[in-house]
Amino acid sequence: MPRGDKSKYTEKQQRKAEHIEESYEEKGVPEDEAEARAWATVNKQSGGGERKGGSGRQKSQTEKRADRKDSAHRAAKAREGDSPNRGSARNNSGSSSLTELSKDELMEKARERNITGRSKMRRDELIKALS
Incomplete structure (x- = not known):
């Protein structure tokens, strides 16, 4: 329980x-x-x-x-059997747009650019940070 x-x-x-x-x-x-x-x-x-007195984040x-x-x-x-982190085979050249990359690929790009907080970011947050 x-x-x-x-x-x-x-x-x-x-x-x-x-x-x-x-x-x-x-x-x-x-x-x-x-x-x-x-x-x-x-x-x-x-x-x-429900909390009273403002404790905790609302x-x-x-x-x-x-x-x-x-x-x-x-x-x-x-x-549907579609994982949000699973991508299809992609061209790994620098010309592909960020939205076509998997989360792992975005994470690697963020690591290369030394973006702080990247490990806790979702895919859409990584795209925004890399843009």
Whole structure:
């Protein structure tokens, strides 16, 4: 069972976690794993339980929406068998555009340019930093 007191979560967050957990269990995921995944999803989407007094970082509605959209896109690609980090065979000459490169190739370019924070960047962030 996931650690932590769930009393800080709103009723809506708790219902969402229950729904997600049931969905995972229907797919054959063990009960404790389903619960852990459900709470992880709720935490990512809402920034955790409701906090008073300004403790913790609050996500804006825009950030939450972007996280949900990003998560949905990655899940859809995974279902299609397309990994976001897997690229097709490419010409490795310097003439290819950044959007055609894999994350590993972008990481190598960022390493060559000594871009700080590159190890924690997503693919789109690497493209922006290299542009």
